Amino acid sequence: MIIALVFAAACLAFGFAATLAFKLEATERVAVGIAAGVLAGGWLCLLLSWFAFGALDAAPMLATALILSIAALALYKKFGLPKPVSFDKKTLAILAAAALLFLLLNWRVTLEPNAAGGAASVINVWGDGPFHYGLVDSFAFGSNLPPEYPVLAGAKLGYPFLMD
Known part of the structure; x- marks a missing residue:
């Protein structure tokens, strides 16, 4: 869990730092930064696990976190920190309540x-929830590289699995 949090923090730090190269509003910076960070972290971790480590475990995640952290620091040094965004208390309270409800x-x-x-799904997850849970488990516990379908032994995974 700690490794996942470090990985996520490094991805977000890099994503936000990468947006400094563009003229974006604060809300755009948040949206683009999250997407860019997750995309960069996912691809870099996948490539490191394929070509450098041979398995998708803690090592490529930590290496990715280190690389993205160094890149984020370099970008912050080059472009400086963005201006702080201020919210009034009412807006901040609404955002906090919405985030808490979502979580x-x-x-x-x-x-x-x-x-x-x-774990069982209580709501409808559009029918493919168990498939995605199986993919996540196969990556987390099965050293599933190159990716194969968890229920079809030996069959190459022909599904975009980056979101998993």
């Missing part, structure tokens, strides 16, 4: 612990 709904409704110790 609580995802935590309690999307995956619910069941009596057997597993």
Whole structure:
């Protein structure tokens, strides 16, 4: 869990730093920064796991976090820190309440612990939730590189799995 948080923080730091090269409003910087950071982190980790480490485990994630952190620091040094964004208290309270509601709904409704110790989906996840959970498990616990379908042994994964 700590490695995942370090990885996510490095991806976001890089994404926000990368937006400094463009003239963007603060809201645009947040949206583009999140997308750019996740994209850069996902691709770099995948490439490192394929070509340098041979497995998708903690090592390529930590290497990616280190590379993106160094790149983010270099970008912040080159472009400087952006101007701070200020929100009035009412807007900030609404944003905090919306974020808390979103997190609580995802935590309690999307995956619910069941009596057997597993997790069950309480709401409709458009029918492919179990497939994606299987992909995530196969990457997290199975050293599944190059990617194969978790339920079709030996079949190459022909699905865009970056979001998983």
